[in-house]
Amino acid sequence: MQVKDTAAIVTGGASGLGAATAAALAEQGARVFAFDLADSIATAPAVDGVQYVEVDVTDQAQVRQGVATAAGAGLPLRTVVNCAGIGPSMRVLGRKGPHDLDLYAKVVQINLVGSFNVLTLAADAMAGTEPLEDNARGVIINTASIAGYEGQIGQAAYASSKAGIIGLTLPAARDLAQHGIRVLTIAPGIVETPMLATVSEEFREGLAKGVPFPQRLARPDEYAQLALSLVDHDYLNGEVVRMDGALRMAPR
16 A cells, blocks of 8 residues: 555654654655644654644544544545553562552553554544555554563563554454454564663663664664565565564563
8 A cells, every 4th residue: 555645644653653653654655643742743754745633532623623634634534553551660569569550550551552542533534545456445453672672670561562562453453344444463572762762781782782673773774664565565464574683572
């Protein structure tokens, strides 16, 4: 599926994986609507073809309005990439006691429920577009993590939310098949994003040494490259693709 002269939505589009993906889609000729929170948008770079829209992915009304903005821009909405998410760490039972339930619920609400919220409302808009070859109407790509398979110590909430994304992939693809909408998931390994900006270079080097090959951290532009490849490949559907350099996470 070609992205030129179509509309696209990227959540978490003001930084990290989302910003790289939004820029890559715009470079290919899409008009991109980057959903993010106000604080993130305030520091986001200006990119030709990318329009920032203040949207909390957990708020159904805000997502509905954001999708309406993208779908009403005069171009068919064909692509959605869900990158919005958070990744705090806490043990199930730590020195300060049991895992905070509110924090667990917040992680699942943003990472999993937020992705589902955008997926369902965007699919509703896509279903009303004119079909292409093979009755295709669009593609939705969610972001999981290899933590959804091999969660580390302190990742109970994060791993649960990402495992939910993995489990959502196939049934969502089957549900939306009748509408010509594909659903795919990317499960990145360790990516050089703002989440790692606060750690030392020594710590990042240690993380990189655990990757079999290439023995380095992944780059956001590599995630964007993979997302565009999935959009382009019309026969890929209901699949989770690991982007991790063959890394399998150790307990810590």
